[in-house]
Amino acid sequence: MGSFSYKLFVKAESKVIINAPLMQVTVYSCILAISWMGAHMIVAEELQTGELMSLLAYCMNILMSLMLMSFIFVMVSMSTASVERIVEVLDEETDIKDPENPVQTVADGRIAFEKVDFSYDRSGSGIPVLKDVSLSINSGEMIGIIGATGSAKSSLVSLISRLYDVTDGRVKVGGRDVREYSVAALRDQVSVVLQKNVIFSGTILDNLRWGNPDATEEECKRACRLACADEFIECFPDKYETRIEQGGTNVSGGQKQRLCIARALLKKPKILILDDSTSAVDTATDAKIRKAFREEIPGTTKIIIAQRVSSVMDADRIIVLNEGRISGFGTHEELLENNMIYREVYESQTGGNGDFDEKGD
Secondary structure, three states: OHHHHHHHHHHHHHHHHHHHHHHHHHHHHHHHHHHHHHHHHHHOOOOOHHHHHHHHHHHHHHHHHHHHHHHHHHHHHHHHHHHHHHHHHHHOOOOOOOOOOOEOOOOOOOEEEEEEEEOOOOOOOOOOOEEEEEEEEOOOOEEEEEEOOOOOHHHHHHOOOOOOOOOEEEEEEOOEEHHHEOHHHHHHOEEEEOOOOOOOOEEHHHHHOOOOOOOOHHHHHHHHHHOOOHHHHOOOOOHHHOEEOHHHOOOOHHHHHHHHHHHHHOOOOOEEEEEOOOOOOOHHHHHHHHHHHHHHOOOOEEEEEOOOHHHOOOOOEEEEEEOOEEEEEEOHHHHHHHOHHHHHHHHHHHOOOOOHHHHHO
């Protein structure tokens, strides 16, 4: 289907390229021919100047109409190619499907990776993004993930909510393989907050309730307190009824991130994943958010992906990823002692003369 659409689109574009100069050559050739013949007929007193001008006007109208009609045929060809591509997308079936008798309840926030290999090429011939990943996370733990750009941090957490299926091995949530769950039930218990999130036009409460339509105003306020969003919301004249413009243009990047964290918390998930979602927040507020998570939602498994060591150093355990493999997994103190990559990153960042990408490659 894709190859057919491509060929059809190329054929339509070829017609456009040929059609425009061809029609212009035709129009100007007709004008020259009529003007040349008309001039001779005027000299021979067989034609009046006004009659020649009328003839040119009629011919121009006819030629322009023909030109527009030719463009219509070309546009039909291009539209056909576009329709084929749209239909191809609409008819595409996802590889992620529910099993015959799906599990509808996630017991807790336990996570286990068992000899996981993952490649985005589903044929199995692609280069593995994750290689031989094995780890176990207890329910309620706060886990930090740190690694250079391209070390597959986001790919790792994407397997938890089953945005992709593993190429080899198993990912278990709540003691069960994620492929045993209903996709909707699993994703309802795994909240993911990305670095760049979508804020809709509407009030702050409307945006928060997108995470949980049945949330009360008090629940919304509590989620905002946990995400440290109440600090700026209370400064608005209309507070929680403040209208957010489309795309969140009237709030800063850090404020948008905190609103999205609060929105994710309203779902009361078993697992909360923050994918570099505090990058636009100052370190003091970042620390407050982590402290609130630890004290107020102890039963939720928290996974924090970050580039700053300060964002993960107080986590229960930290995963150090390097080129799709786990280079280290332990507490801040253990990694400082035993993991060279983590130690170099920590020293470079606390010394103020580098970042992870400089040391992690």
